[in-house]
Amino acid sequence: MSSLFSPPPPRPLHGWLICFIVSSLATVAVVYATEEFKHYGYTLFIGVPVTMGILISALYQHGREWKWEQPFVLTWVSMALTAALLLLCKIEGFVCILMAAVLVAAMTLAGIVIGWTIMAIVRNRSRRNQLHCVAVLCLPLAMKWEASAPPIPPLLEQTTSIEVSASPEDVWKFIPSFPAIETPPTGWLTSGVAYPIASEIDGSGVGATRRCVISTGAMPEVVTAWEPGKRLEFDVLETPPAMVESNPFGEVHATHLEGYFEARRGRFLLIALPGGKTRIEGTSWFVHDLWPQWYWEPVTRHTVSQIHQRVLTHIKTLSEKAANSTR
Numbered sequence: 001m002s003s004l005f006s007p008p009p010p011r012p013l014h015g016w017l018i019c020f021i022v023s024s025l026a027t028v029a030v031v032y033a034t035e036e037f038k039h040y041g042y043t044l045f046i047g048v049p050v051t052m053g054i055l056i057s058a059l060y061q062h063g064r065e066w067k068w069e070q071p072f073v074l075t076w077v078s079m080a081l082t083a084a085l086l087l088l089c090k091i092e093g094f095v096c097i098l099m100a101a102v103l104v105a106a107m108t109l110a111g112i113v114i115g116w117t118i119m120a121i122v123r124n125r126s127r128r129n130q131l132h133c134v135a136v137l138c139l140p141l142a143m144k145w146e147a148s149a150p151p152i153p154p155l156l157e158q159t160t161s162i163e164v165s166a167s168p169e170d171v172w173k174f175i176p177s178f179p180a181i182e183t184p185p186t187g188w189l190t191s192g193v194a195y196p197i198a199s200e201i202d203g204s205g206v207g208a209t210r211r212c213v214i215s216t217g218a219m220p221e222v223v224t225a226w227e228p229g230k231r232l233e234f235d236v237l238e239t240p241p242a243m244v245e246s247n248p249f250g251e252v253h254a255t256h257l258e259g260y261f262e263a264r265r266g267r268f269l270l271i272a273l274p275g276g277k278t279r280i281e282g283t284s285w286f287v288h289d290l291w292p293q294w295y296w297e298p299v300t301r302h303t304v305s306q307i308h309q310r311v312l313t314h315i316k317t318l319s320e321k322a323a324n325s326t327r
Helices: 015-036 042-061 069-088 094-121 125-148 168-172 187-191 293-325
Strands: 156-164 196-202 209-214 217-227 231-236 261-273 277-288
Touching: 015 042, 015 069, 015 125, 042 069, 042 094, 042 125, 069 094, 094 125, 156 293, 168 261, 168 277, 168 293, 187 293, 196 293, 217 261, 277 293
Parallel strands: none
Antiparallel strands: 156 277, 196 209, 209 217, 217 231, 231 261, 261 277
16 A cells, blocks of 8 residues: 555656545535535435546556556545545534445445446547546536436335234323333434434324424324224324434534425324234335435335334333233
8 A cells, every 4th residue: 555655657646646636526526416406316426426436547547557456445545535524514424424335435436447447448548538527527417407307206104013012092092192202212313313202292083283202303293093092193294304413523404404304194003912912003104305215215214113113112111011000
């Protein structure tokens, strides 16, 4: 690695200079996509890192003999510098950068392969430079095109269940509303993701208004189905910020914190089991406007499942305690 960052002639570009150029352009591209176009799409998560890889290849090829391990080292250093710049400028938080790292790394490495392929096919250096410039200049155009006609996110459904040693009647007491969950969040919810604290309700029956109190605010809801001991359904009217970002340099107000994850509907289903037990099925319908969906959907589903588990475990504890007190 020492030879990489102290290159002898005819290597005109120092490794650190390559990383600084690439990371600076990547940071500008991220700001442009998220602040100007406010779209977290394919161009941001695929186009930008692929272009980073192509640019690393282009700069590395200039006056060097190609050695695969060195561009790969430049990739990791460039990613680290880009992350540092995003944190320092308070554009993103540590957790979100970490979540995107796998996809960004894979796409950047793919860009390096594309850059090497261009070098292998196009022997004329001037023509190669033109192709590299086109790749970089196409980024803002791709961002504008994607933001002007964004894809419609699909409505996703996630169900989590738990078995309770209490009757449906005992469980129902804590379905429309439940007191505050005093246990601290665990697992993924400790990363700053919004987690449920309590649930409140005004009135009863269809049309009653609920409020799910979460760590980032209150989520107002209206009841659409009310079957005591069996089923409760509700529509979500407004979704608070999805998380609180962690950044050692100060508070972050990233664009994706509001409006890019929206809960639409929810349901509690109580199923009587033999032996006076009950299975509670909690279901949420939601959308998330982060692309590609195939990468972000598993992360979102896991988060929603952990939120369900926190609520269901709390209801289980309350229900079993209530059932035992009446025996």
